[in-house]
Amino acid sequence: MTTVQNLDRLEERQARHTLSVQSLSKSYGEGADAVEVLHELDVRVEPNEVVCIVGPSGAGKTTLLRCLAGLLPPSSGKVMLGDQEMTEPLSEVGVVFQDYSRSLLPWMRTKENVAFPLQGRGMGRSQRMALAEQCLDAVGLPAVGRKYPWQLSGGMQQRAAIARALAYQSEILLMDEPFASVDAQTRFDLEDLVLDLRKRLGISIVVVTHDIDEAVYLADRVVVLSGHPATVVDVVDVPFGMDRDQIDTKADARFTEARRRILNEIRH
Amino acid sequence: MSTILAEAPKQLGRLLEQVWLVAVLAAAWWFLSANSTSVYFPPLSKIMQSLVSGFTTGTMMRDVVFSLSNILIGIAVATVLGVAVGILIGELERLRQVLDPFLQFVRSVPQSALIPIVIGALGIGQAPKIYMIAFACFWPVLLNTIDGVRSIAPEVRDMAKSYRIPTTLRIRRIVLPAALPQIVAGVRVSLAVGVVIMVVSEIFSAVAGIGHYINMAGSSFDISGAWAGTLLVGALGYLLSVSFILFEKGTLRWYFDSAALASHGRIKTTRSRRKAKK
Ligand SMILES: Nc1ncnc2c1ncn2[C@@H]1O[C@H](COP(=O)(O)OP(=O)(O)OP(=O)(O)O)[C@@H](O)[C@H]1O
Ligand SMILES: [Mg+2]
Numbered sequence: 001m002t003t004v005q006n007l008d009r010l011e012e013r014q015a016r017h018t019l020s021v022q023s024l025s026k027s028y029g030e031g032a033d034a035v036e037v038l039h040e041l042d043v044r045v046e047p048n049e050v051v052c053i054v055g056p057s058g059a060g061k062t063t064l065l066r067c068l069a070g071l072l073p074p075s076s077g078k079v080m081l082g083d084q085e086m087t088e089p090l091s092e093v094g095v096v097f098q099d100y101s102r103s104l105l106p107w108m109r110t111k112e113n114v115a116f117p118l119q120g121r122g123m124g125r126s127q128r129m130a131l132a133e134q135c136l137d138a139v140g141l142p143a144v145g146r147k148y149p150w151q152l153s154g155g156m157q158q159r160a161a162i163a164r165a166l167a168y169q170s171e172i173l174l175m176d177e178p179f180a181s182v183d184a185q186t187r188f189d190l191e192d193l194v195l196d197l198r199k200r201l202g203i204s205i206v207v208v209t210h211d212i213d214e215a216v217y218l219a220d221r222v223v224v225l226s227g228h229p230a231t232v233v234d235v236v237d238v239p240f241g242m243d244r245d246q247i248d249t250k251a252d253a254r255f256t257e258a259r260r261r262i263l264n265e266i267r268h
Numbered sequence: 269m270s271t272i273l274a275e276a277p278k279q280l281g282r283l284l285e286q287v288w289l290v291a292v293l294a295a296a297w298w299f300l301s302a303n304s305t306s307v308y309f310p311p312l313s314k315i316m317q318s319l320v321s322g323f324t325t326g327t328m329m330r331d332v333v334f335s336l337s338n339i340l341i342g343i344a345v346a347t348v349l350g351v352a353v354g355i356l357i358g359e360l361e362r363l364r365q366v367l368d369p370f371l372q373f374v375r376s377v378p379q380s381a382l383i384p385i386v387i388g389a390l391g392i393g394q395a396p397k398i399y400m401i402a403f404a405c406f407w408p409v410l411l412n413t414i415d416g417v418r419s420i421a422p423e424v425r426d427m428a429k430s431y432r433i434p435t436t437l438r439i440r441r442i443v444l445p446a447a448l449p450q451i452v453a454g455v456r457v458s459l460a461v462g463v464v465i466m467v468v469s470e471i472f473s474a475v476a477g478i479g480h481y482i483n484m485a486g487s488s489f490d491i492s493g494a495w496a497g498t499l500l501v502g503a504l505g506y507l508l509s510v511s512f513i514l515f516e517k518g519t520l521r522w523y524f525d526s527a528a529l530a531s532h533g534r535i536k537t538t539r540s541r542r543k544a545k546k
Contacts, residue, residue, distance in 0.1 A: 069430050095430040102423040107445040107522045116441065117431035150526040168431060 014202030017082040017092060019068060019172050020044040024077035025229075026063055037063050039229035040077065045172065045204050050194070052215035053208045055225030056266055061208040062098075064225070065176050068206065069095045091121075094170030096161045098177045104149035104157055104164075111136065111145030114164045135163040139193060155186035159193070166197070172204045173197075179214070188246050191218055199242045212266075216258045217249060224265050234265050310492040318485075319496040327481065328500070334476040336504070338394065339466045342401025346462075347455055350406045354413025354451075355443060364414070371414070374407055382465070397469040397477075404465045405458035412454025416447025449523050452516050459512060463505045478504070 026038040037060040045051045045068075053061050066072040067079055070089040079086040081093070089095075097103040104113050115132035123131075136145055139159040149157050158178055165173050175194075179187045191214060198205055209215050215222045216238055224234040236258050240249055249255055298312045322328035357364050357371075364371075382404050424446065428438050470479025478497050485493030517524065 066426075071426055071430055089430040089432055091432060093430075095426070097423050097427065099421075099423050102421045103427045105424070105442065105445070106526050107448075108441075117433065119441075120431065120433045120437050148522060148526070150529055164431075 014048070014171065016047060016171060018044060018046050018080075019093065019204065019206070020080045021064070021067065021074070022078045022080060024064075024067060024074045024079065026060070026067060026072070027075045036075075036229040038067075038225075039227075039231050041225075041230075041232055043223055043232065045206055047171075047204055048198065048202050049220045050198055050205045050207065050218050052219035052222045053206065053225060054210065054212055054215045054222060054262060054266065055230060057210065059225045059227075060230040061210075061225060062176055065095075065174055065206065065208050069093055069174050071095075091168065092170055093172045093174060094165030094168045096158070096165050096173060096175040096178050098180060101150070101154070101157060104160060106148060106150050108148075109145065110141070110147055110149055110152065110160050113149060114145075114160060114167050117164065117168045131167050132163070135167040136160070138166060138197070139163045140189075153186075155182045155190060158182065158190060162193070162197075166201075170203070172206070174206045176208045177210065178207065180210075187214075192246070194218060195242070195244055212259055212262050213250065215262070216255055217244060217246070222258070222262060224262055226266060234262070236262060307489070307491055310495065314492040315495040315499065318490070318492040319499065322481070322493065322496055327476070331476055331478050331481045331497075332500070332504070334394070334480075335466055335470065335478045338397050338469075338477070339401055339462045339508070342398045342466075343405050343455065343458060343462050345398070345402040346405035346458055347409050347451075349402070350409025350454065350458075351413050351444075351451055354410045355417055355439060355447070357410075358414045358417025358447070359439075359443065364418075371411065375411055392475060397466070397474070400469050401462050401465050405455075405462045408457040408461065409451065409454040412450045412457075413447055416450030417443055419450070420446045449520055452520060456509070456512060456516070459508055460505070463501065463508070467501055 021041055021043050023040045023042060024038060025036060025040055027034040027036045029035055041064065043051070043053075043064070053064060055061050063072065067074050070079065070086045070093065073087070081090055086093075104110075105116070108116060111129060111132045114135055115128040118128045118131065119125075133145060136142060139162050141156060141159050141163065144152060144156060144160075149160060152160065162173070162175075162178075179190050182190065194205060194207070195218065197203060205218075207215070207218055209218075216236075219238050222236040222238060223232055224236065225231070226233045238258055239254060240252070294312075301309060301311045302313065304311050319328075357367060382400075420443065424442065428442055433442065466477070467479040467482070470477030471483045474480040478501055482494050482497035482501075485491070485497060
């Protein structure tokens with residue numbers, strides 16, 4: 001497992017804002033061809049919370065996440081950061097994309113990839129690189145900054161993508177099926193990394209996943225989407241707090257109960 | 269270190285593979301034409317003599333410099349303009365839709381169709397030839413740049429948007445490198461187009477250039493001189509494309525390396541070899 005040493009040196013970026021959607025609907029297409037995918041959703045992500053979004057394939061999880069990121073304008077309803085309406089991507093919200101092999105740029109070394117968004121903010125090179133170094137350390141990749149992303153394993157690439165979001169100093173991380181294509185052991189490590197970052201940095205995290213075990217293990221609340229168009233059919237509170245353990249937590253009766261409840265809602 | 273030694277015979281083998289046919293053909297030409305009395309097919313030895321005397325006592329050196337500077341300047345201009353306009357069109361969806369019929373038309377016109385126009389439209393000086401080369405070479409670069417920009421993965425665009433990368437930085441560090449493999453392929457095509465336009469433009473209206481040299485030799489019945497000029501054009505084209513391939517390997521190293529990794533599971537580059545040495 002990753003030992004995380006350097007987080008204390010990372011800048012304070014504790015989440016201060018609630019990210020929420022208010023009666024959000026989203027349709028694709030125009031006029032008569034329009035298909036409503038999301039119908040009147042209300043979801044809140046409180047500071048320092050981990051919220052997981054689950055639902056059957058095609059339910060609209062990615063659509064919701066893109067709305068939360070400010071990448072997709074809602075058809076009706078609002079996306080709010082604190083009491084400010086979000087109409088474009090904001091620096092408070094960082095995104096870790098599902099397809100890390102594409103979202104990391106193959107012509108930049110890993111450290112440059114991590115530092116790159118900071119260049120857009122006008123941060124000087126040496127400062128950028130130092131921060132990127134720290135963030136790579138924080139996700140357990142201390143020695144690969146000089147390598148290209150395609151020289152890294154899938155799990156390492158996803159860590160690098162997380163480091164990039166951290167370096168950008170977002171207080172809310174949005175992740176779309178972040179661990180879908182890594183092996184089981186790497187997946188557990190990355191899940192623990194997420195929980196660790198939440199605990200030590202005080203950031204909020206939203207994870208879209210189709211893996212219900214993963215959702216319950218990570219989340220303080222699991223939002224269940226289902227139907228066509230999708231609505232929030234349930235919000236399940238998970239009472240395990242900040243400290244969780246792959247074996248003990250998953251053996252807990254409350255874990256099994258939450259898992260059963262969500263499975264039933266998705267299957268029907 | 270041992271890997272380098274092991275690779276050396278392999279590389280020599282590859283070189284031989286490429287060279288043997290040229291060598292055999294040259295030798296065949298040399299011996300078959302040795303006793304030729306035909307006016308149009310002089311002995312290769314005579315052609316070589318013309319080539320040497322062209323350089324030592326004739327105008328050949330000046331002609332090569334003239335031609336070479338035309339094509340290099342022409343392609344440089346075409347590349348700069350083609351990439352700039354291509355990125356503009358590729359990035360602006362509306363503009364691309366408006367221009368699409370025109371671009372489809374351009375795509376289906378072969379560059380060689382320009383040759384009659386080249387012949388008709390040209391003045392004597394150097395500038396019109398550079399314009400003509402630039403004009404012909406512009407299109408392959410433009411079309412490839414547009415394709416390259418259009419094929420950038422949506423994930424990459426999302427990434428740029430969500431990290432609020434400013435436009436100029438995005439063009440410089442994302443769009444341009446992402447489209448570079450396609451752009452380079454376009455330049456490679458325009459290199460071949462450029463050589464043809466270069467020679468043709470010099471044959472019909474010029475005071476210098478290899479094409480001019482060929483034309484002058486031909487019209488004064490110095491057939492071996494014309495052959496020498498033709499061989500020189502071939503050699504020049506070959507040298508240009510070889511140096512371009514070297515340039516390509518240098519600038520697109522990440523592209524070749526990641527592709528090699530994807531297909532073979534290991535990287536075959538000088539860099540990884542250098543690392544292995546330590
Ligand atoms: N750009 C688009 N244009 C039109 N329809 C779209 C678009 N993107 C998604 N959809 C449709 O919206 C629905 C929800 O898609 P979305 O990608 O949000 O689902 P998802 O829950 O993320 O699915 P998965 O679990 O398979 O990733 C699907 O039916 C899909 O066909
Ligand atoms: Mg999805």
